[in-house]
Amino acid sequence: MADEIRWTQARSARDIGRFVQATRRGRRLSQAALAEELGLTRQYVSEVESGMGNLYITRLFEMFDELGVDVRLVERGADGGA
Numbered sequence: 448m449a450d451e452i453r454w455t456q457a458r459s460a461r462d463i464g465r466f467v468q469a470t471r472r473g474r475r476l477s478q479a480a481l482a483e484e485l486g487l488t489r490q491y492v493s494e495v496e497s498g499m500g501n502l503y504i505t506r507l508f509e510m511f512d513e514l515g516v517d518v519r520l521v522e523r524g525a526d527g528g529a
Contacts, residue, residue, distance in 0.1 A: 457518040459508055461498030466520045468496040473522075 453473070455466045471481055471492075478492040511518060 454519060454521040457520050458512075459498065460500035460504045463504075463520065464496045464498035467492075470522050471496075 453466075453469065455462060457463050457466065471478070476484075478496070479489045481487075482489045482492045508518075510516075
């Protein structure tokens with residue numbers, strides 16, 4: 448199961464947040480460790496994972512919907528490819 452590639456269809460900030468959280472947990476990283484690695488605050492990572500949207504992301508998903516665009520999030524395999 449460790450080699451299984453996870454993916455999700457993203458239709459909102461909440462979908463992105465859930466995927467980020469599941470992927471982070473799958474790699475056994477804390478929010479603080481991920482934030483430190485990226486030079487972010489743990490609070491920002493928490494906000495992303497909770498699906499806290501903003502006008503930019505809301506409008507982006509509205510454009511995708513209007514244009515018939517699907518967003519697919521895929522966790523890369525161990526070799527770096529999808």
